[in-house]
Amino acid sequence: xxxxxxxxxxxxxxxxxxxxxxxxxxxxxxxxxxxxxxxxxxxxxxxxxxxxxxxxxxxxxxxxxxxxxxxxxxxxxxxxxxxxxxxxxxxxxxxxxxxxxxxxxxxxxxxxxxxxxxxxxxxxxxxxxxxxxxxxxxxxxxxxxxxxxxxxxxxxxxxxxxxxxxxxxxxxxxxxxxxxxxxxxxxxxxxxxxxxxxxxxxxxxxxxxxxxxxxxxxxxxxxxxxxxxxxxxxxxxxxxxxxxxxxxxxxxxxxxxxxxxxxxxxxxxxxxxxxxxxxxxxxxxxxxxxxxxxxxxxxxxxxxxxxxxxxxxxxxxxxxxxxxxxxxxxxxxxxxxxxxxxxxxxxxxxxxxxxxxxxxxxxx
Amino acid sequence: xxxxxxxxxxxxxxxxxxxxxxxxxxxxxxxxxxxxxxxxxxxxxxxxxxxxxxxxxxxxxxxxxxxxxxxxxxxxxxxxxxxxxxxxxxxxxxxxxxxxxxxxxxxxxxxxxxxxxxxxxxxxxxxxxxxxxxxxxxxxxxxxxxxxxxxxxxxxxxxxxxxxxxxxxxxxxxxxxxxxxxxxxxxxxxxxxxxxxxxxxxxxxxxxxxxxxxxxxxxxxxxxxxxxxxxxxxxxxxxxxxxxxxxxxxxxxxxxxxxxxxxxxxxxxxxxxxxxxxxxxxxxxxxxxxxxxxxxxxxxxxxxxxxxxxxxxxxxxxxxxxxxxxxxxxxxxxxxxxxxxxxxxxxxxxxxxxxxxxxxxxxxxxx
Numbered sequence: 001x002x003x004x005x006x007x008x009x010x011x012x013x014x015x016x017x018x019x020x021x022x023x024x025x026x027x028x029x030x031x032x033x034x035x036x037x038x039x040x041x042x043x044x045x046x047x048x049x050x051x052x053x054x055x056x057x058x059x060x061x062x063x064x065x066x067x068x069x070x071x072x073x074x075x076x077x078x079x080x081x082x083x084x085x086x087x088x089x090x091x092x093x094x095x096x097x098x099x100x101x102x103x104x105x106x107x108x109x110x111x112x113x114x115x116x117x118x119x120x121x122x123x124x125x126x127x128x129x130x131x132x133x134x135x136x137x138x139x140x141x142x143x144x145x146x147x148x149x150x151x152x153x154x155x156x157x158x159x160x161x162x163x164x165x166x167x168x169x170x171x172x173x174x175x176x177x178x179x180x181x182x183x184x185x186x187x188x189x190x191x192x193x194x195x196x197x198x199x200x201x202x203x204x205x206x207x208x209x210x211x212x213x214x215x216x217x218x219x220x221x222x223x224x225x226x227x228x229x230x231x232x233x234x235x236x237x238x239x240x241x242x243x244x245x246x247x248x249x250x251x252x253x254x255x256x257x258x259x260x261x262x263x264x265x266x267x268x269x270x271x272x273x274x275x276x277x278x279x280x281x282x283x284x285x286x287x288x289x290x291x292x293x294x295x296x297x298x299x300x301x302x303x304x305x306x307x308x309x310x311x312x313x314x315x316x317x318x319x320x321x322x323x324x325x326x327x328x329x330x331x332x333x334x335x336x337x338x339x340x341x342x343x344x345x346x347x348x349x350x351x352x353x354x355x356x357x358x359x360x361x362x363x364x
Numbered sequence: 365x366x367x368x369x370x371x372x373x374x375x376x377x378x379x380x381x382x383x384x385x386x387x388x389x390x391x392x393x394x395x396x397x398x399x400x401x402x403x404x405x406x407x408x409x410x411x412x413x414x415x416x417x418x419x420x421x422x423x424x425x426x427x428x429x430x431x432x433x434x435x436x437x438x439x440x441x442x443x444x445x446x447x448x449x450x451x452x453x454x455x456x457x458x459x460x461x462x463x464x465x466x467x468x469x470x471x472x473x474x475x476x477x478x479x480x481x482x483x484x485x486x487x488x489x490x491x492x493x494x495x496x497x498x499x500x501x502x503x504x505x506x507x508x509x510x511x512x513x514x515x516x517x518x519x520x521x522x523x524x525x526x527x528x529x530x531x532x533x534x535x536x537x538x539x540x541x542x543x544x545x546x547x548x549x550x551x552x553x554x555x556x557x558x559x560x561x562x563x564x565x566x567x568x569x570x571x572x573x574x575x576x577x578x579x580x581x582x583x584x585x586x587x588x589x590x591x592x593x594x595x596x597x598x599x600x601x602x603x604x605x606x607x608x609x610x611x612x613x614x615x616x617x618x619x620x621x622x623x624x625x626x627x628x629x630x631x632x633x634x635x636x637x638x639x640x641x642x643x644x645x646x647x648x649x650x651x652x653x654x655x656x657x658x659x660x661x662x663x664x665x666x667x668x669x670x671x672x673x674x675x676x677x678x679x680x681x682x683x684x685x686x687x688x689x690x691x692x693x694x695x696x697x698x699x700x701x702x703x704x705x706x707x708x709x710x711x712x713x714x715x716x717x718x719x720x721x722x723x724x725x726x727x728x729x730x731x
Binding site: 027028029030031032033036039040043044047087090091092093094095096098099100101103104105114119202205206210 | 681
């Protein structure tokens with residue numbers, strides 16, 4: 001991480017706060033109209049997908065229904081659920097868009113997500129050992145973790161994690177790695193497991209039991225379409241999320257850097273860490289919508305509770321602030337950023353010595 | 365309060381499984397609202413049918429609630445919900461129409477005075493047009509005409525006339541079967557809401573006496589006096605209904621006390637949250653917002669809603685005066701004082717209203 005003096009960090013904090021305050025002062029009708037329009041799009045796609053699915057014995061209809069349902073789940077999870085749960089629309093005082101009561105269409109319960117994502121990940125972003133999103137306790141993505149033989153197969157783990165992403169996210173709070181190390185007991189996780197089975201059960205019931213049974217003669221088609229829709233959503237969300245913090249130039253941090261010598265991390269330092277640990281990717285309007293504007297991961301991490309559709313319009317100002325303070329504004333095409341993610345996963349599956357001999361895999 | 369109360373049925377269980385929400389039918393609201401805003405399920409929609417100008421600062425909104433609205437008793441109020449610049453606001457108003465208008469024509473009226481600087485009342489006056497749809501809660505409140513009918517004295521001030529207007533109109537439809545007197549205090553006669561209507565009612569019904577008093581008419585302000593009460597025949601056996609500004613309510617209370625009228629004959633309703641005198645010495649304390657992982661210190665008699673908002677949280681809220689319960693949440697530990705009653709809660713788990721609860725020592729909340 002770039003070294004900055006306390007005075008420089010204070011200036012960084014003020015520069016970013018100015019952007020934040022400008023947006024907060026301007027919130028209103030336009031934002032309400034935007035999120036309502038996205039919600040309408042989601043409802044239309046979900047209703048359309050579910051209605052079309054039983055007619056999936058006609059191949060083009062099957063594709064259309066599966067894609068519509070997949071897109072509906074992507075939009076609901078990324079642009080609505082994730083952003084609403086960050087409190088981006090709490091100011092509207094609309095109970096259906098309130099962070100504390102929203103329940104989204106995925107296996108992870110909203111309560112669990114608010115604990116593991118909103119709190120853990122957004123507080124301890126990319127601090128090795130504190131941010132459990134860094135590698136999801138499945139992948140080794142930096143030198144901070146010593147290599148073990150099991151890491152050599154981590155590309156397979158990555159593919160499995162992406163395929164079953166909603167279940168991985170749903171079980172994230174189980175902290176299997178700490179269970180393994182016997183730091184915690186399974187008994188202490190029983191309340192969480194109960195919550196997981198209730199929410200996960202609900203999701204499985206809906207997509208894999210209820211809607212197929214409802215359309216009995218064509219149940220296998222509906223089942224296949226629903227599995228397909230969930231798969232589309234899982235692969236896309238995991239890919240978008242991996243591009244957020246695991247690209248080539250996204251940095252990692254140590255606890256020592258932030259809280260060493262009994263010091264408390266300042267807001268300016270927190271901002272610097274969010275900017276240095278996150279990465280954007282470029283794309284068209286649809287790419288931003290479907291990624292829940294996590295294509296502006298840097299903006300999201302410094303302003304997690306500003307309505308996400310505002311990120312594109314403030315990105316130039318954030319980029320200027322970065323330039324002014326000499327912080328790398330980490331962005332690139334989707335293909336380029338994702339390529340560096342894959343390279344990182346591959347590189348760290350190898351022991352350090354072997355990796356050093358393969359310059360093509362140099363990511364650190 | 366605007367959310368409709370549902371009982372658990374197998375269908376609702378299924379709705380929860382399929383849509384991850386308690387109000388499954390409201391899942392379709394975003395689409396229904398586009399087709400016809402009166403089909404929205406999340407709250408009861410009501411269409412503004414007509415707007416009538418009563419005085420320079422008072423208008424009557426004639427509303428047609430969706431048929432599933434459950435009706436009201438004269439003297440009750442409702443919360444209405446409007447969206448202003450993307451933000452939903454809830455406010456409580458008394459219904460001013462007779463119950464017959466609802467039964468016969470499916471209409472209700474709200475008579476609303478513009479409050480200086482008020483965000484919602486000014487918006488209603490300036491922006492709400494006929495044809496628009498607002499959210500309506502079920503009616504509530506126990507400011508009700510006694511059954512069986514007994515002699516009544518109404519004392520109203522300013523816009524405090526509205527629930528009484530509904531009661532008088534309703535009683536007029538059924539015919540007055542006991543003496544009823546209205547003492548209505550207004551700034552000047554131009555500010556009397558429905559003044560003409562009231563005088564007409566009095567002319568039609570022998571048992572109804574209406575006296576409209578302009579408090580700022582003469583050289584000296586004219587308030588409620590002992591002699592106003594002396595003029596009321598058989599005051600002791602009347603039910604007394606008070607509604608108006610705090611000053612009038614307090615004065616009426618004192619005068620009635622002096623006349624030895626028993627407290628249980630007096631019914632009152634308020635337009636702003638009455639505040640008991642709280643000794644702010646022992647109020648305030650550390651508040652822990654557990655779910656947000658946030659601790660803040662509070663001093664004095666700031667209610668928890670304001671403390672939460674000052675700390676950057678945005679809990680759901682409604683009327684901000686203890687009526688609508690939209691800000692209800694779980695207190696997991698600590699004691700809070702209810703600003704309306706002055707009562708302290710127990711120290712354990714409790715559901716409290718953020719907008720009227722003041723911490724007394726350390727408090728922990730599940731938000």
